[in-house]
Amino acid sequence: xxxxxxxxxxxxxxxxxxxxxxxxxxxxxxxxxxxxxxxxxxxxxxxxxxxxxxxxxxxxxxxxxxxxxxxxxxxxxxxxxxxxxxxxxxxxxxxxxxxxxxxxxxxxxxxxxxxxxxxxxxxxxxxxxxxxxxxxxxxxxxxxxxxxxxxxxxxxxxxxxxxxxxxxxxxxxxxxxxxxxxxxxxxxxxxxxx
Amino acid sequence: xxxxxxxxxxxxxxxxxxxxxxxxxxxxxxxxxxxxxxxxxxxxx
Numbered sequence: 001x002x003x004x005x006x007x008x009x010x011x012x013x014x015x016x017x018x019x020x021x022x023x024x025x026x027x028x029x030x031x032x033x034x035x036x037x038x039x040x041x042x043x044x045x046x047x048x049x050x051x052x053x054x055x056x057x058x059x060x061x062x063x064x065x066x067x068x069x070x071x072x073x074x075x076x077x078x079x080x081x082x083x084x085x086x087x088x089x090x091x092x093x094x095x096x097x098x099x100x101x102x103x104x105x106x107x108x109x110x111x112x113x114x115x116x117x118x119x120x121x122x123x124x125x126x127x128x129x130x131x132x133x134x135x136x137x138x139x140x141x142x143x144x145x146x147x148x149x150x151x152x153x154x155x156x157x158x159x160x161x162x163x164x165x166x167x168x169x170x171x172x173x174x175x176x177x178x179x180x181x182x183x184x185x186x187x188x189x190x191x192x193x194x
Numbered sequence: 195x196x197x198x199x200x201x202x203x204x205x206x207x208x209x210x211x212x213x214x215x216x217x218x219x220x221x222x223x224x225x226x227x228x229x230x231x232x233x234x235x236x237x238x239x
Contacts, residue, residue: 023221027214036207052209056217064226 008074016063027056030075034082041086051089055082087123137184142177145170 008026015022034055039048058081062068068077128151135143144163148154156174160167227234 020218020222024214024218027217031214032208035209039207049209049213053213053217057220060217060221060224064224 009070012063012068012070012074016066016068023060026074030078033075034078037079038082038086041083042089047089051082051085054085058085090123131181134181134184138177138180142173142180145173146177146181149174 006025008029011022011026015026031052035048035052038051038055039045042048042051055078059078132151135146138146141163145159148159148162149156154162156167156170159170163170165173
């Protein structure tokens, strides 16, 4: 007869109270999903192994320090950690110099960096898409300035000409728009990196 | 024989055993130290 599946939350509690085997069960239960998710973002086996490992090190540290709150599902929480580590990886790489200044030109370094740029653009587009939905909650005058500035790339001078208000008013509206956006994100508990 | 460029070797998308072992060993190697103000993790390796 098949053994009944022990819920993740029970395994987490058991692990926190010192039952190491529970962690192994959790890893084996979710490893494919987490690994595939990371791989689908980075397309590199070694890097996927590293991020998978770092994800679980973070999981272990959080659980052992008693900082895990059981509001959501365990797997969603782990996926969020993995996703944030993927983003950290791309952010870190985008700060690195694009090319080595050597006499031997390596075509693969160019291809790899292009991949990172594409990935970064995808992440940026995804975040901007999410932000676009939140912008709808802003008052019209603030929404207008924000869209002109961030989506149409206009200067504050151009915005003031288009909207018929002074540059200072545009700046003020932008300031309030950002404050309100932060408040909405906080209030609705939105995670923009997910 | 003509090469089939569309052929892809089927490999399972899951971590290597050594990665999982590393994680499990890490878990066993750390100890949490509680102080009055906070908690710290010590790596015994």
